[in-house]
Amino acid sequence: MALFVSSVFSFFLLVTLPLLTLAAPESxxxxxxxxxxxxxxxxxxxxxxxxxxxxxxxxxxxxxxxxxxxxxxxxxxxxxxxxxxxxxxxxxxxxxxxxxxxxxxxxxxxxxxxxxxxxxxxxxxxxxxxxxxxxxxxxxxxxxxxxxxxxxxxxxxxxxxxxxxxxxxxxxxxxxxxxxxxxxxxxxxxxxxxxxxxxxxxxxxxxxxxxxxxxxxxxTTYDGNALVPFVHGMGLISDDLFQEVNNACKGSYWNPVNDGCENSLDKVDSEISGLNIYDILEPCYHGSEIREVTQKSNLPLSFRRLGETNRPMPVRKRIFGRAWPLRAPVRDGRVPSWNELGSLGVVPCMNDEVASTWLNNEAVRSAIHAQPVDSIGEWELCTGKLDFHHxxxxxxxxxxxxxxxxxxxxxxxxxxxxxxxxxxxxxxxxxxxxxxxxxxxxxxxxxxxxxxxxxxxxxxxxxxxxxxxxxxxxxxxxxxxxxxxxxxxxxxx
Missing domain, CATH: 3.40.50.1820 (Alpha/Beta hydrolase fold, catalytic domain)
Structure with missing residues (x-):
């Protein structure tokens, strides 16, 4: 029935839109x-x-x-x-x-x-x-x-x-x-x-x-000022530090108004530095221990637990870091590349072995009609090629x-x-x-x-x-x- 409906719909389009192709390209x-x-x-x-x-x-x-x-x-x-x-x-x-x-x-x-x-x-x-x-x-x-x-x-x-x-x-x-x-x-x-x-x-x-x-x-302002109230509300910094940073920064966390504000914000950064930036409930993996952590969990080495609905797989590793600066993630101007962030040690270290292995396989590339690796290079989750400006x-x-x-x-x-x-x-x-x-x-x-x-x-x-x-x-x-x-x-x- 679905094929019949699609065929009728495509015929209608052929009549009303004669310059367009009949249906999705079979190639x-x-x-x-x-x-x-x-x-x-x-x-x-x-x-x-x-x-x-x-x-x-x-x-x-x-x-x-x-x-x-x-x-x-x-x-x-x-x-x-x-x-x-x-x-x-x-x-x-x-x-x-x-x-x-x-x-x-x-x-x-x-x-x-x-x-x-x-x-x-x-x-x-x-x-x-x-x-x-x-x-x-x-x-x-x-x-x-x-x-x-x-x-x-x-x-x-x-x-x-x-x-x-x-x-x-x-x-x-x-x-x-x-x-x-x-x-x-x-x-x-x-x-x-x-x-x-x-x-x-x-x-x-x-x-x-x-x-x-x-x-x-x-x-810039709304996102930049979001972090401090968030980490306080989640119980990640103390009431005393929250009061200190609030008083020093006068509510402008993304754009420090004085040295005292900057110093207080540095304390906040230090307090949360061991957390997984993408999910504070998830472990923060470090270095090559990922396989040990995964194997100790007695779970299959997969990116999703098959049959389990609510938890990501631990192999999907994100080490703490900043995809953008934690304050003002969308500042105007040039956005630092992923390579530059990596050289500073503040970009998430992602183990994306599954995606990288699959998408850099030539048989996969051929099956999905993508250019081969030797033509356009390897697939990366996040590229450093761009010179990108907000x-x-x-x-x-x-x-x-x-x-x-x-x-x-x-x-x-x-x-x-x-x-x-x-x-x-x-x-x-x-x-x-x-x-x-x-x-x-x-x-x-x-x-x-x-x-x-x-x-x-x-x-x-x-x-x-x-x-x-x-x-x-x-x-x-x-x-x-x-x-x-x-x-x-x-x-x-």
């Missing part, structure tokens, strides 16, 4: 994946879209067709942040169609198992590596790796227009833009480009409905413009993330000044409190996920699918 169809021996739950497509013919700037995407009703389910674009991090982070570790299990020996291919909490259960979802230079995306002109927020948004908009030309049968589906972390910048800037394109009459017309940001950076300013103006235009927005936060604490996201959403339409209350999964939410006028909602870290679908996959499904379908969360 992009993924027919198999090394490490997976089962049957796909839906069709998968992948490949490149050129966003700049002159420079040869190409963005890689992986598209998972909905396991539900592809002809009617929303199309969702997913972006990871960084800047410079691959959206395969979301695909492999968070809400992709598979759970990945580490191979039995070092360097062996991971085993793939169907993920019961994949977001493709209820949506068609596109994972795209953006900007060029990230993940499997590349440019033939390396000067393209000098980039920033605005160029990234423009390229991503071009990508979307070309993508929907390649997949015309999805043009009528509701379309949403989602992402996490530095995608707190990518998502609203791209959403604004899409909204402007619709107003201009760009073709094809995207059926854009709204956007969603998870643990996303937004504004040039879009505060995201508050983007959120205000978009919500006042009628687009739906969900801002969600894992409440134990110290990298982009929920206290900042809660504060800036409230700062928009919209009337509260849904007073602060708990929301539930399986009759258990999963977090708290507050709704505002103009279709803006703020949501926390109880006990979750920075990458919510990784830490709380069942709860993540629950709120994602309810929000997409317009249900009350």
């Amino acid at each position: 992009a169809l993924v027919t198999h994946l090394p490490g997976f021996s089962g049957t796909f739950s839906s069709k998968h497509y992948s490949g490149y879209i050129t966003v700049d013919e002159v420079n040869g700037r190409n963005l890689f995407y992986y598209f998972v067709v909905s396991e539900g009703n592809p002809a009617k389910d929303p199309v969702v674009l997913w972006l990871n942040g960084g800047p410079g991090c691959s959206s395969f982070d979301g695909f492999v570790y968070e809400h992709g169609p598979f759970n990945f299990e580490l191979g039995g020996s070092s360097g062996s291919l991971p085993k793939l198992h169907l993920n019961p909490y994949s977001w493709s259960k209820v949506s068609n979802i596109i994972y795209v590596d953006s900007p060029a230079g990230v993940g499997l995306s590349y440019s033939k002109n390396t000067s393209d790796y000098y980039t920033g927020d605005l160029k990234t948004a423009s390229d991503s908009h071009t990508f979307l227009l070309k993508w929907f030309q390649l997949y015309p049968e999805f043009q009528q589906n509701p379309f949403y833009i989602t992402g996490e972390s530095y995608a707190g910048v990518y998502v609203p800037t791209l959403s604004y480009e899409v909204a402007k394109g619709i107003q201009r009459g760009d073709k094809p017309t995207l059926n854009f409905k709204g956007y969603m940001v998870g643990n996303g950076v937004c504004d 040039d879009a300013g505060s995201m508050i103006k983007y959120h205000k413009n978009l919500t006042l235009l009628g687009y739906r927005a969900l801002i969600y936060s894992g409440d134990h993330d110290m990298c982009v604490p929920f206290t900042g996201s809660e504060a800036w959403t409230r700062s928009l000044g919209y009337n509260i339409t849904d007073t602060w209350r708990p929301w539930y999964t399986n009759d258990q409190v999963s977090g708290y939410t507050q709704g505002y006028a103009h279709n803006l909602s703020f949501l926390t996920i109880k006990g979750s870290g920075h990458t919510v679908p990784e830490y709380k996959p069942q709860e993540a699918l629950a709120f994602y499904t309810r929000w997409l379908t317009g249900q009350k969360i």
Whole structure:
């Protein structure tokens, strides 16, 4: 029946949009994946879209067709942040169609198992590596790796227009833009480009409905001032130190107003330096002991506990560090590269053996229609190639413009993330000044409190996920699918 509906819908598009292809390009169809021996739950497509013919700037995407009703389910674009991090982070570790299990020996291919909490259960979802230079995306002109927020948004908009030309049968589906972390910048800037394109009459017309940001950076002041109240509220610093830093800094934690403020903030940094910045509940792994820690836990060497819904795998190692400075994570100007942060010893040390082993395997590259390693280099979770500039300013103006235009927005936060604490996201959403339409209350999964939410006028909602870290679908996959499904379908969360 689903194939019949798709065929009828594609015929309709052929009649009404004669310049577009009939259906998804068969050359992009993924027919198999090394490490997976089962049957796909839906069709998968992948490949490149050129966003700049002159420079040869190409963005890689992986598209998972909905396991539900592809002809009617929303199309969702997913972006990871960084800047410079691959959206395969979301695909492999968070809400992709598979759970990945580490191979039995070092360097062996991971085993793939169907993920019961994949977001493709209820949506068609596109994972795209953006900007060029990230993940499997590349440019033939390396000067393209000098980039920033605005160029990234423009390229991503071009990508979307070309993508929907390649997949015309999805043009009528509701379309949403989602992402996490530095995608707190990518998502609203791209959403604004899409909204402007619709107003201009760009073709094809995207059926854009709204956007969603998870643990996303937004504004220098609000995000920069979020850490101190967060660590105090979590019991990580004493009342005495909180009073000291509050008195010395006069509430301006991100921009120290005097030497006393700076000294007090240094004390705060020292107190929390042993914690996992991405989830204060999780162990902070150091050096090469990861395998010992994992083996002592009597758990399989996998990135997710198969059959367990609420905990990430310990092999997914993040050593304490700063993806951005803990204060003011979105300062204007050039963003330090991952290599530069690493040389300072303050970037998270990530053991992403599963993703790296899989995506740097030539058989995998061939299966997903990606350029080989000897052509574009190895896949890295977060690249040091970019010379990236935060040039879009505060995201508050983007959120205000978009919500006042009628687009739906969900801002969600894992409440134990110290990298982009929920206290900042809660504060800036409230700062928009919209009337509260849904007073602060708990929301539930399986009759258990999963977090708290507050709704505002103009279709803006703020949501926390109880006990979750920075990458919510990784830490709380069942709860993540629950709120994602309810929000997409317009249900009350």
